[in-house]
Amino acid sequence: MEIQSSTANVLFETIGPVGVITLNRPEVRNAQNGALLYDLDRALERFAYDDKLAVAIVRGNGPHFSSGHDLGKTADRHVSFERKSLWWDHVGKTGVENRFARESELYVGLCRRWRDLPKPTIAAVQGACIMGGLMLAWSCDLIVASEDAYFADAAVDFGIPGVELFGHPWELGSRRAKEFLFTAERLSAAEAYRLGMVSRLVPREQLFDASLALAQRIAQRPRLGLALAKKAINQCDDLMGYRSGTDLAFGLHQLAHAHNAESGGSPNGAGSPQLVKQTLSASSAG
Template identity: 55%
Template sequence: MHSSDSEFIVRQDNAVYETDTPVLYSVAEGIATLTLNRPTFNNAQNSQMTYALDACFRQAVNDDSVKVIVLRGNGKHFSAGHDIGTPGRDIDKPFERAHLWWDHTNKPGGEQLYAREQEVYLGMCRRWRELPKPTIAMVHGACIAGGLMLAWVCDLIVASDDAFFQDPVVRMGIPGVEYFAHPYEMNPRIAKEFLFTGDRMSANRAWQVGMVNRLVSREELESATYALAAGIARQPRMGLALTKQAINHVEDLQGKRTAMDAVFAWHHFAHAHNELLSGDKLGGFDAKGMARANKQAEDKSQ
């Protein structure tokens, strides 16, 4: 008699959410604003936030009055990345899935993590990149690791001069975040430096390498972003949608999508390697450990 794998899996869904609205949604003058709303934890991304963000993107797409979508963060930072240590970390909580992968929460071994990250990270980001309406990321403060994915799926990035960008996950033995757009957001040599060192990239440097479209003061960030959005909103909807589709298609012909598939596999090989070496898929780093490492990077950059 054979037992199914799921008989040996115990769900540990003990997440405690600090808010019922991890993403705020509003519309004014043809512009939808989606605001990441976990400021207590610097807008760290748990599944609750990710699925709420997907629902808000869907709402904006379905609303014919919305011409442009702006994504911003509440509090001191745009996003500190994936949630790897708050009370709201919910990797074992099942959600009504938006992508193609099965429920990960009752699966054994690497199947659990692989299915979750296909759904919540790589799959979601690809969906958002293909939204038929222009999207603008309004970035201030920290944009770290998973935060990069949220900014990079947007068509344009407006950053304040106090913003910085960072992907420190090589410290975990992992080759960058799941939505691996680094060589497309900056040239390959700069991408290697960015990942090899784990150092912070200033908003000015990000603008110089072409990752950021517009660099403004913190005081001007909101007005500059919405002025840009208002100008785009005056263009015909179909023209914008086709232009976005055309440029995304050219990127994919250059290998962006297939490259991400390959790196996603290496990303999960790294998780498996960490698990074999230390019993921890993150290589022994928790939220506090990464915060200490990021503080060292901050001191180094000053």
């Protein structure tokens, strides 16, 4: 494996035509702050621009893929980042103007950018894949999961319909998505595989090797054919309502934030600090 670049948050290595991008905050279960998300974006951009690379694997260092947004630290909310989606800087703004710009850029905008990347991407998921982790995995074309992986979205506990990029009905089907959100129960890797959300299910110790073998097989296929097949499927999903549906749900997500802020539960709209802590602890325990 050849090291291409690394930051405190994200490692980027290559194995032949495969880019291997690793979330590198295992001490917080690869929770996603703004710095990590932009480091990840730069790694994926570098992969996209390198003609020698055909497929990317996105994985998490340590026992877990990603525990989602890093809600435990608020300093990141007041930092200006690159604005890849061309939204105004959220810093210095208040209320909905702040939250809508920040989340449109940092969560919805980046995930859509990764989904539309013309080269194939594979999420290699172990352990917890929660909320923001779900959005990242769903932004990849394929998901290879270890048998101990699980998926969760406890947003309803915060009075919020779901994570910012609301892919649940397309990934799970309407009724299973409702149960998933209504109960906040974990979705096992085996059940996700049965539903078609997970592409391959393997023992934990075989996760990377299985992901690499799949990536190497795909890398042998013609680049243009892969790009057009990916674009065709993504556009069909959009015609079946994915883009407009996720836009609509994001509006409801912002309504929920505004309600939380207005009702005094949380200045940033996420929900009361105690509830956030309890919910995240319950979702990621294990």
